[in-house]
Amino acid sequence: MQFPTSTRLGGFLGFQLFALLLLASWLIPATGELWQQWNNATYYFLNGSLAANEQWSLLWAVMNNRSADLIPVIAIFPLLLKSDLIFKSTEVRQGFIGLCLLMFVMLIFRTILDKTAKTMGWTGNSPSLELTPFISLDALYPHLSPKDSAGSSFPGDHASVLIIIATYALLHKFNRWSLLLTALAIVFILPRLFSGAHWLTDQVIGGSLIAFFTIAWGRYTPYLAWATPRVDRQLEALFVWIRKFPIIGEWQLFAAPLSNR
Template sequence: MSQCQFFAILLLNAAGVALFFSWYLPVNHGFWFTLDSAIFFYFNQNLATSPLLLYTVAITNNRAFDACALLAMVSLYFYHYQRGDSTERQRLLIIGVVMPITAVVLNQLGHLLPVQYASPTYYFSDINRVGELTGWPTKDASRDSFPGDHGMILMIYSAFILRYFPRRSFLISLVIVVVFTAPRVMIGAHWFTNIAVVPLSVVLVALSWWLISPASDEMINFFHRSLPARYRR
């Protein structure tokens, strides 16, 4: 690992730690709570007056809609897979194994943080609940919305795209992150900070060591060496 890479890791770690403690240390999360509350009430007060918003967030927070997020991620991945030769395809398949392993480990580490935080729809009273307004099964609340699993996994996916794919694909992955995390905030199932700030701080700290250092490449090479010789490309 070069000095430049090491410096980049330290810089990203400092940014991630500063971001997390800017949320964690202040009483009631300081200005982050003000921002969280403003975002929640902006959308919540419009749920009763805008049928378009109401049914959009109801549909996009149904568990079946999560399959659309998976489809979007796989489609971007498959675009590069089908354009590659046999060697590149094998490499992409191995990256496709390393990525979910990384996501599971980091997501579990995120849950070790000493925080339990109910969603805005449980935190505030006298508010609009999409499930009650529509009668549809939809995720509009969570007893423990910390950290946002949805945001964490999508950010990890986007970080891998940044590391191993062209920059244009990274920009597309950012669009996927926004499109499929925003509904959780709009419906009140997560605070904005549970989707964006806290998962981002974990990703900045942990994934910088994993993706900027040779660690992820070593794991990819390990899986490649573990393949039977006749299957290696």
């Protein structure tokens, strides 16, 4: 798998410019009013639908439990780890390590945006604390401890991670499997919108800001070309040990590097 060994200015500048234009469209009063209308409409439509029936509200209560954050991993990662869906068999290991390395870059931009948002006053209460009526999943299912409110809701953390994964897959290969992964990512962004814990702009604008700056600095610079083989070598001893186990040891993720075969 080939990562760029020099900065690709088109992607490097393009992703950051698009993210900044999204932010500007939210901050400029004229278009910001449109975003707020979409915020309100999304909240009333999704949160209001929880009154439809008990099974529907229970589903989103479960999806908003902290432990449910593992569901996207279970649903999405097989598409990344199964050979010849998004990554070829010879690319699975490097592709997965590269994605993990992008998450370190994401943490940097997440911290920067979080501090900037608080300093600039971009963040505030979630819609569940601002709008009425509000159907509280926590009140309906307190034993599930669903997240349905936040005092500082911008940006959306989960959305940024899912957008990074989907964009990373689409950039590598645009096919039905990467499109399926993208569709799953969108579905898993929805729970906090249903519960009222995030505004639409928290997810779309906040999540995209973090994700697209991460992609620009991580995917369109020599970072992955430099870091991936080094991490790969450090993990080989662990992977050799894992290969001793049945089933899991046969996963392509843990296969020996081509140079060792």
